[in-house]
Amino acid sequence: QVQLQESGPGLVKPSQTLSLTCTVSGGPINSGSYYWSWIRQPAGKGLEWIGRIYTSGSTDYNPSLKSRVTISLDTFKNQFSLRMTSVTAADTAVYYCARSSVVGGTVYWFDPWGQGTLVTVSS
């Protein structure tokens, strides 16, 4: 059973770069057809999809964040990562990683999810 776990600094200063890693256990990250996504949730608010990376390495980003976000894959460490530049207080949120299956070209829902990690942007 695949499990995901986010890790990274809990505090980032404004204007700096947020870097998070999602470690995948229970199977190779580049085995099968999957998209690996980042999703965030400000405290008390809803969910926002940030972007995704396919097992081949191709990426898609939410246009609202595209200029500041990079998602990458490290198959040797079985991890994928999020890098977000020029952060502000508005980027304070719980960040989740999640997987979507791809079957016959159809992309499925998000499942499973990591437990989430809180990132606070503050000086």
Place this chain on the structure above:
Amino acid sequence: DIVMTQSPDSLAVSLGERATINCKSSQSVLYSSNSKNYLAWYQQKPGQPPKLLIYWASTRESGVPDRFSGSGSGTDFTLTISSLQAADVAVYYCHQYYMTPFSFGPGTTVDVQ
């Protein structure tokens, strides 16, 4: 972009009574070639990640109690909890996976009256 809306924002229901949550998408999430609605429902409890309840608008995830059911097609969807249990107190989100950028509804808080 597809905008998801939900109603009500919150509701309080007596234990054993029915809870109904509505979700509307700004454009259809029904894919004509396979007649599937690309709509999922999640349950989120405090301090936990969202938990998948329903996919393809009406297919219950394995292990989800049968008091949870989903219905609807095109742009209008409903999640029904037929007999509310204390364990069902949570925030519920609908989610479209029809196209990027993927989007979620703002959430509906369900509580016990």
